[in-house]
Structures are given as structure tokens and as C-alpha cells.
Amino acid sequence: MRHIISVLLENEPGALSRVVGLFSQRNFNIESLTVAPTDDETLSRLTVTTVGDDRVVEQITKQLNKLIDVVKVVDLTEGEHIERELMMIKFKAAGAFRAEVKRTADIFRGQIIDITPNTYTVQLVGSSAKLDAFIDALGTASIMEVVRSGVSGIARGEKVLSL
């Protein structure tokens, strides 16, 4: 199963490499990884999506917790949560296909953020599944470039991941 694991990490040099190293060292899979500072400048928030059975995911959270630079770990998929990913996607767009890109982007509530006579660049935000669906809808033939941010997630309701 796919899991979204959120980590509060000391904002220390080398801390990120400990997390990434752990995943490769222990043969855990990483589907996506994002990391950025938080409102507390001593902390970074890291989100990793991974696929594994219960035993593996249990090991992932336990091993992450063992890292001295890791302050807190939560598996967001255990509760109600919201996930978002940002994608920028550049199409070769000429003729009738231009209109189709525009129409599909509208349906997916994407925005066209750059235009040239031969290209469209679309920005889309949503769950990873939604971004996949957008690509499926337009087909891969005209894609020039795909840039995805990786998943960020947050729990619904009053639950927060903080100190």
C-alpha cells in the first residue's frame, strides 16, 4: 500500500542525507520526497511517499524515529488527510491540440502559465492520482517536459504535527 509519511526534522546540515541514506541503506522504497523549512526556523518538514506492506512501513517509521535529527514522524495515511502535489507540464501544442489542452486544463482546474506559438505549459495542483489522470487524459505523445513537486500532506481537522 502507498503511505505518506511526514517528518519533522532538525534544520541541520546533513539531516536530509540521513533520511535519504536510511531509505537506500535499508532498501525502503521512495516514490517522492519533498522538504522545506517550516514556520519554526529550527525545523524542516519532510514528506515522503512510499509503497510497502505493513511490516515494512512499521520499520520505516521506527527507523526514521531512531534518527537523532528526526523530531517527529507520522504516517498521514493512517488518518484523514489531504495530499497535494504541484505539476508543471509542457506540451508541444499546435493546431487542434491547443484547444484540447486548454479544455482539459480547465476541467482539471489547471492554469496555463506559459505560452509560445508551439507550446503550452500547464500548472496543476492536486493529489498525485489527479495529476496522473490529467496526463492520461491528454496522452504522453505531445509531452515535452514534466516537473512534479512530490507530495505534501497535512492531517484533516485539529490534528497537527508540531513540537
Next chain:
Amino acid sequence: MELLSGAEMVVRALRDEGVKFIYGYPGGALLHVYDAIFQQDEVEHILVRHEQAATHMADAYARATGKAGVALVTSGPGATNAVTGIATAYMDSIPMVVITGQVMSHLIGEDAFQETDMIGISRPIVKHNFSVRSVEEIPEIIRKAFHIAETGRPGPVVVDIPKDMTNPTDRFPYVFPKQVKLRSYNPVTKGHSGQIKKAFDLLMSAKRPIIYTGGGVIMGDASEELTELARALNYPVTNTLMGLGGYPGTDPLFVGMLGMHGSYEANMVMHHSDLILAIGARFDDRVTNGVDKFCPTAKIVHIDVDPASISKTIRADVPIVGPAKAVLEEMLQLLKASKKTPDQEANKTWWAQINEWRTRHGGHFRTDDSEKMKPQQVIEMLSKVTGGDAYICSDVGQHQMFAAQYYKFNKPNRWINSGGLGTMGFGLPAAMGVKMNFPDADVACVTGEGSIQMNIQELSTCNQYNIPVKIICLNNGSLGMVRQWQDMNYESRHSQSYMESLPDFIKLAEAYGHVGIKVDKYSDLEAAMVKAFAMKDRLVFMDITVDPHEHVYPMQVPRGSMRDMWLSKTERT
């Protein structure tokens, strides 16, 4: 307030940690630190001949005392030479602080002379590592390093210090922090009472119980509590290779080591048990054999200070996260307060079965008509001559397994060996580290002619500091453990597993200023060994010729269950 340079801070902080010996080797990046060492006499530096040996000495000190040992190595090749020793400590969860020199801060990343990224290299084999970025933080980092190394699940910590951080002219106030706070590191200090109660109830209703304990009981100083609990319940106890001495080896409740080369009865007891109480043991693959066939009728209670050890390879029915000592204390209290007792009838039946297994394979090794001495006989003699009370520091191979099987350890911290990494070359420096700290104790290095040559240069260190360890070399003229596997799985094609051109170990020992004794016949063994141990202030190298064809048995059949074993070259369960 006193102003100290970074170099002086390093040495002072070690002193304030209560460190007596540091083991190391100098080099460019550490020259300031070595100069600070020279100018004081509270912390004594032991100069090894290879950095790997420094780490093993520090590690063995920790294994014998529970306190972190300290190694000091220079940047680049000094640091990389220490890697095997760091990994050895990491795999066995041994507290150690390794201070590595580093090139000057402004040169880091420029492929400077003797630069290696020691933070990166050591990352997967340390509990944590630190890179010093300002001189003032040195005392706190060193305090944190010891704190992390010694608490929770112990492990090695590396402190990497760029040379400019130790500059003698840059002086700052020195404050040694009594305590450190790490918001992200809070090891558990006691187990969950509800879980302990659950485990206790299972324990009381078990009909075929076994207590399986490991290195966590040794490093967690819990062998007294373990012994009290096992005796109160009259339950059998088995130890992992790392757990030997955690329960008295000559006690009738002790069924021996378990696992790949465990005793027949220990593996049978495990396989047929209905309850396994695992304490500070990590269900290693050398113990469980095929995990899908592991102990099919057993419920599992697992006590471990590291939650990640629990349900990692074998699912626990009752997990208890906590230090073995505190959890066992709580169980003992429950036992004292409880009116329940274990089922006496079931206990009797269980012991009758266990004793039957004991007699069925009580024989262990056999002597044959050939004149050749069996390695097992040498270990039995060592046990006899030292009264079972020596520190036995082992290398890796068949001799290690024979030592584990035939030396009866009645006390914890006396059996010092590399289990998780299986590092050949560990034995001699380990014995040195122990002997320096326990000068009045008998300290033996049990080794093979292969392993001893991996750190033989330390005979020179032993000469310099007069470290009179006894080297018991079971010389089978081959890399016996490798040869055994080749006999069993490769139709005796002995690819690269025997050594021609072995040195004359007696002359070699003498060249380093020590005593060498060669023994070829069993009839000479006792007198020679008594003589060796009587030479209290001399290092004696006993080169003992043993049967090169001997195998270690029992040996589990790969991917089988725990009870699937070879018992001799021809006999299988």
C-alpha cells in the same frame, strides 16, 4: 573562566567524561590535539599500530564495562582504517566515541590532502555523527556523543573535527555541560506496565516456555534480574552468541547457545516451545533459520529497548519497549505479588523432554584414534585452566564457535566477540583493550592462524605498553570456517581457504619481545597452558596445532526450521 583551545577542550572534555585511556594514531589533522595530549597526564593515550586496532580496543573496553570507549584517528586514511571497527561496534550495539581529524573547514569539499567525507562514510554505521563547526561547541558535542553512545540502544558515535577547530591560539571559555538536552532523542527508561502485565500472564500460563536472551541483557546490565526470574519460574534459558554469560553457563536451567551453531537441545526447545520470552535479542538470521518455519507453536513476548528490533523479522505477540533491567524488575515484582505459580505438572513434563534431548546429543565432539588434537579439547582446557573466569576475546571462525560452545561463561561481559559483523582481526586488539583496563584479570585471545594475521602488528603495541594477554591460536592451517562450508556445499573444493607459508608464530612472537609456546600433542596441552597463564607479566603466544578436518556442529540446515540440524558429518535431525 578558563580559556582553552579546541585541542585542549577535546582532551579536557574526555577527562571530564571520566576517560582513562584513549586509543589512537596521530596525523596531520590531529597534531594540535596530540600536542594537547602531550601537555597533560590525566588521559593516557595508547599508540596502536593500525587504526582498526584502536577502535577494537575502545570497543572491547565498552563490552567489558558498559561504558563508551574512545578512539582517536586522523583524517583520510586514519579515518577510513577505523571504518571496520566502527561497523563492528555498530552491528553489536556497542557504545563508542570515535574522534576523527578533518582537514581545515575552508578546504572541506576541495579534495584536500587527506580529506575524506567521514560524516558521509560513517553515516550508515553509526548511531549518530557530529561535525564540529565552532570551537565553543566542542565540550557540548563530546558530552552529547557520550550520552547518545551510552543510552538507549548503545552504538558508536563519530565526532569529526576540522583542524582549524583545534588551533592552539584560538582560545575560548571552557564549560563542560553536566547534562545535555536533545529534544529529538528520549530513550525509554521503563516498559509499558499494561504490556508487562500481559506478558506476565502469558508467562504464568505457558506449558513449554523458553527464555531467549541476547546482547541487550549484557549491555543492559540485567543478568541478575534475568537469573532471578528464570530460577523463580524454573524455566529453561538459552543465549545468543552475544548473550553468553547473561545467564550462568553452568546452571542446570541453561540449555546452551541457540541458532546456527547452537546446541541441539536449545534449538529443539525453541522449536517446540509454546512461549518465547525474548529479552534484548534481535531474532537474527543466524538464530531463526528460515523465518517462515520459525517456532510454529510459539507465542512471542519481546522485550527490547529499540522498538525497531521488535517485529522486524519475527512478529511479536506482546511487544515491550524498554530497558531489560527495568522491565525484568517489574516482572519480578508482579511475580512476588502474584498468587499464581506456573503449572508444575507441565513444567515437569517439559523438563523431562528437555533432559531427553540433552542426553540424545550430549556427546558434542568426538575424539578419534588420530593423534590430532581437537579444537574443542583446547577450549575445554582453557576453561579448566582459567577456572571459567577469564575474559575470552575471540576472533572469527570455527575457533570462535568452539569457544562459544565449550567455554562456560558464568558472568556477563566476559565473552567479547564480533557477532554481527564477524570481523576477523577483532580478537587481539579486543584482548588488549580489556587487559589494559583489568590488569589483574586473565585475558585470553582465542584465535585462528587466519584471524590473528589480520592485526598481528599489535604485538608491537603489547610490547610498548606491556599488555600480557594470552593468545590461544587454534592452528588448523586453514580458514576453517570457509573450508567447512566448502566441504558441505562445494564438494570439498577448498578454493583459497588454506594457507601455505604460514609464519613461524613462535619466532614472530619472540621477535616482538614476547614468549611463544608451540603445542602439538594433547598430552602437552595442560602443562603448557598452565605455564602460559602463570607468566602473569608476559604476553604468551600459544600456537596449538589442531585437527584441520574438524567441523563445527550442530549446524542448522539452511532455510530449514530451528530443529533442522546437522549433528556431525553424517548425522542429521
